[in-house]
Amino acid sequence: MEHMNYKFATKAIHAGQEADPTTGAVMTPIYQTSTYQQKAPGDHKGYEYSRGTNPTRKALEDCIAALENGKFGLAFSSGMAATDCVLRLLQPGDEVVTGDDLYGGSYRIFTKVYEPMGIKFKFVNTSDNQAVADAITDKTKLIWVETPTNPTLKLADIEAIGKIAKERGILYAVDNTFASPYLQNPLDLGADIVMHSVTKYLGGHSDVVMGALVMNDEELYKKLFFYYNACGGTPGPQDAFLVLRGIKTLHLRMKAHCENGRKVAEYLKNHPQIEKIYWPGFEDHPGHDVAKKQMRDFGGMVSIVLKDADLQETFRIASGFKVFTLAESLGGVESLINHPATMTHGSIPKEAREKVGVVDNLLRLSVGVEDADDLIADLEQALAR
Numbered sequence: 001m002e003h004m005n006y007k008f009a010t011k012a013i014h015a016g017q018e019a020d021p022t023t024g025a026v027m028t029p030i031y032q033t034s035t036y037q038q039k040a041p042g043d044h045k046g047y048e049y050s051r052g053t054n055p056t057r058k059a060l061e062d063c064i065a066a067l068e069n070g071k072f073g074l075a076f077s078s079g080m081a082a083t084d085c086v087l088r089l090l091q092p093g094d095e096v097v098t099g100d101d102l103y104g105g106s107y108r109i110f111t112k113v114y115e116p117m118g119i120k121f122k123f124v125n126t127s128d129n130q131a132v133a134d135a136i137t138d139k140t141k142l143i144w145v146e147t148p149t150n151p152t153l154k155l156a157d158i159e160a161i162g163k164i165a166k167e168r169g170i171l172y173a174v175d176n177t178f179a180s181p182y183l184q185n186p187l188d189l190g191a192d193i194v195m196h197s198v199t200k201y202l203g204g205h206s207d208v209v210m211g212a213l214v215m216n217d218e219e220l221y222k223k224l225f226f227y228y229n230a231c232g233g234t235p236g237p238q239d240a241f242l243v244l245r246g247i248k249t250l251h252l253r254m255k256a257h258c259e260n261g262r263k264v265a266e267y268l269k270n271h272p273q274i275e276k277i278y279w280p281g282f283e284d285h286p287g288h289d290v291a292k293k294q295m296r297d298f299g300g301m302v303s304i305v306l307k308d309a310d311l312q313e314t315f316r317i318a319s320g321f322k323v324f325t326l327a328e329s330l331g332g333v334e335s336l337i338n339h340p341a342t343m344t345h346g347s348i349p350k351e352a353r354e355k356v357g358v359v360d361n362l363l364r365l366s367v368g369v370e371d372a373d374d375l376i377a378d379l380e381q382a383l384a385r
Helices: 008-014 055-067 081-087 103-119 130-137 158-168 218-231 237-247 250-269 290-293 311-318 350-355 372-383
Strands: 072-074 095-099 121-123 139-147 171-175 193-197 210-213 274-280 302-304 337-340 364-365
Touching: 008 055, 008 250, 055 072, 055 210, 055 237, 072 081, 072 218, 072 250, 081 103, 081 139, 081 210, 081 218, 095 103, 095 250, 095 311, 103 121, 121 130, 130 158, 139 158, 139 193, 158 290, 237 311, 250 372, 302 311, 311 364
Parallel strands: 095 121, 095 139, 139 171, 171 193
Antiparallel strands: 072 210, 193 210, 274 302, 302 364, 337 364
């Protein structure tokens, strides 16, 4: 069936998946095999060895690609493996323009793994299109944008930066983890590559670690597939099966995340213990208009800065929740609370992270799909002093 013509919910349930030809099984089987029979050398059914291709994983890759309105998908053993695959396209002397507010793991691989190899990274405010344009030189080969950003929820104008990239002939990748394909589709707005930490909203149940890339250009796909297969950062079929199952409710979960995120953000907006709140649904959020333009809703991620709280007090509050769980990661059905300065962004130097607002008294909330009244009651008791 031609999945690209269907609406999102239908694609989430059916894209990339057909009844098993052997048994008629409706759910894609877990092809727990490392190798495949060949009638003669090179004469096979499209599968040779599961590091490179596996039917369960292929169904997932096709499904994620369809959700992003893309032609080609690649699944990886983690979001960092997916990021690493893109960076392998670069050569010593190349430059990358990227955001100054990034997931700590992205910052770490940029500065600790690829900078020593001779690749230069320029960290700019990607919510400022001119700052992005000004950072480009004739050595710039990649623009890497995260929007909304982790954890201060800055918005980059995907389409505007896409035009800059296209005019200069620069590869353009967008980390779409915080939004998910339900809320925005960067390929439609000019991106060449979309990256996901599938661990988060796509999997949605905090039981899988995985990454993905989606693109439309076949030559780019072939280049990335070479590194995907050659370097081997590919996931097993059990994980692919779990994500396929998770994606079937992505549209339902995202609606609930957005609804609860709004209620939690509105509760916290004027709370006496909150100094600052980051949520793009507020009209006074600097990126609100961009969010309205390129996103279908404002998501379930909310970050807060605690008023007059030192590190000890921040730890006390972060540890005092009963429904929210203090843990890394995000995007699962359960609500999580995270202290970026010491957890997800601990690899970023203090001066660099504080410059963009990742201060010691900032907490990041991944608002789950529990009853919103229970979440608000939990926030109320945890914030009480």
